Amino acid sequence: MPSSLNTAGLNAAAMSRLLGAWNTGAAPAYRELADVVRLLILDGRLPLETAVPSERALSEALGISRTTVTAAYASLREQGFLSSGQGSRGRTRIPELTPSGPALLGPAPPRGLQSMTAPGLAAPEGLIDLAYSALPASGEVVHRAFAAALTELPALLPGFGYDAIGLLPLREAIADRYTAEGVPTHPGQIMVTSGAQHALTIVIRTLADRQDRVLVEHPSYPNALDAIRAARCRPVPVAFAAAGWDLPALEATLAQQRPRMAYVVPDFHNPTGMAMPDSQRRRLARAAAAAGTVLVVDETLRDLNLDGVATTPVAGFSSAVVTIGSLSKSHWGGLRTGWIRASEGMIQRFAAVRTTLDLGGPMMEQLAAAHLVRALEEPLPARLQALRDNRAALLELLREHLPEWTTTRPAGGLSVWCRLPAPSSTALTVIAPDYGIRLAAGPRFGIGGAFERNLRLPFTLPPGQLEAAVLALRAAQDRLDAAPQLRRTLKNAPAVAIA
Incomplete structure (x- = not known):
């Protein structure tokens, strides 16, 4: 069956589709190209260990000079997002973040935030816990x-x-x-x-x-x-x-x-x-x-x-x-x-x-x-109906208060996977306790720092608590929007425990 991921790696046509409208003219073309490829890797849309197209093939597919592609690939290699390969080919990777293992394994999960991130610990009293996607007992x-x-x-x-x-x-x-x-x-x-x-x-x-x-x-x-x-x-x-x-x-x-x-x-x-x-x-x-x-x-x-x-x-x-x-x-x-x-x-x-x-x-x-x-069916109908109500409430709250976030209605399970307008998931997680909530950052669900533009929000809480949580998220998002340097400072902060 045909696939863009074949024995030769990612072909140039598939790479061109992934890149989309990458050349905005806001910076040198090679830098814009490198930036978009890097974001594709961090967002998980360009899988790790995938061979990228050759310089010649990609330049032809994009209609740009080979020099531009060569410079972009060189920049990605310097940043650690592309391995050195034979000729002009290389494989996608994540730069080494710790000395404990090879980059392709991704960094070991970081130690948790003080007093609130050790596995098994509940959120401090008073915080609405959105890090755990689980229900109370039936x-x-x-x-x-x-x-x-x-x-x-x-x-x-x-x-x-x-x-x-x-x-x-x-x-x-x-x-x-x-x-x-x-x-x-x-x-x-x-x-x-x-x-x-x-x-x-x-x-x-x-x-x-x-x-x-x-x-x-x-x-x-x-x-x-x-x-x-x-x-x-x-x-x-x-x-x-x-x-x-x-x-x-x-x-x-x-x-x-x-x-x-x-x-x-x-x-x-x-x-x-x-x-x-x-x-x-x-x-x-x-x-x-x-x-x-x-x-x-x-x-x-x-x-x-x-x-x-x-x-x-x-x-x-x-x-x-x-x-x-x-x-x-x-x-x-x-x-x-x-x-x-x-x-x-x-x-x-x-x-x-x-x-x-x-x-x-x-x-x-x-x-x-x-x-x-x-007797599995006995508690399930009521629990499923409560989850449907919670799901509807959460999606409506997000549409109303965070319209710039993108969500997809899940067919089941316990959570919504949100797409953020900027790579700010870890930053939101770090400042969230200031607003009374506890979050699980998107990179915890990926390898090597991917999914900074994503956040998992469970709908296991009743609508009243979900409303309070979404209003807190709106306030935290406003804080980051007003101080983009804060997002950059907090990007490498540790993540919380997850269930």
Whole structure:
């Protein structure tokens, strides 16, 4: 299938389309060209490790002198955004920001702001927390499940209490859910974990070694990127197209780089909220199999289907797919209950690796989770309707108070991915507490500083709090607009913890 990202890299015609109307005459042409290419890299629209067109090809496509392209490429190399390549070719990259690792891995996540950024810490009292995209517990339903679990616990007390695979009633309940969705599954294909992040850590430790390539969407879930970096693997980002997943680019990257594994979130993607159609799921599963890449699918947000989008689990298109799920988003993060669905042989491999991390999850939580999985529909309708109302409220507030921001209505999930008028996401995050809110900067969702023009805003809070938050954002944006030098000063400030 044709693609702008082929074995020769990015072709000149595709580069010309990405550049758009780049030559405004406000500065020397070579400088404007370099500036626009740099912004494309930082925004994630020009993927890392992509070979740019040759000087001659690009000059012909743009109708400018080759000298101008040569000077622009030289400037990008000096700034660290283009590697030195044979002849006039080079590959996109991010300049080295720390001495801890190669630039193509991106910098290690920075340490958090004092007192408010360590993972697991709530926002200081009085702040509206928009860094976490999560819901409070489905109260009565969760309480009832634990009450039932308490009556069942005595039957387990004579045992040792260790089980690396997970409690059988819970594995049966999860397997039945997949079977009901058209993906026949038996309990031996399920491992229960302490949340989705724990599941991903087990999968990475089992499947990938240090320096192995791991394909990721760009943007992607920050904690997944952290887990990949912690394993010293090399994330290979593939940028989204304007309308969603760029399947030709994904297929080309799989075929060319043959990563050890690929991590994707096709169900109400975090942070964009988009859903991958079945036709693309089938192509992605086929391309991963052809490349020998293990496709790891995160379905944590699958149940938060706000618009009734009909899709098939990716595991329905390939028996080799590894699926991660969780009750954290649908019921409550405090449950710390997740799972892995894979072939029985793969589950045994995961179990062997898991014993180096822990010896199994707590039994009481698993008993309660079994009740919740079997009665999943009970809390969901009310929660989904509340999320629809919150989503509508947030989008209307943004249109009214921040019309210069660009938003796309997400089909599901918990958040809106906003496009800012300037690369000010980190600066907004730093000054946000002065206005009573806590944010997660766009670069936390990318590699090497990308997405400074983006901000994820969850709609998990009620409309009244969302209104207060958006008014605070308006005030913070006004402050940056009035003092652009402040934005430049704060650009490299550290980011906050995210869920």
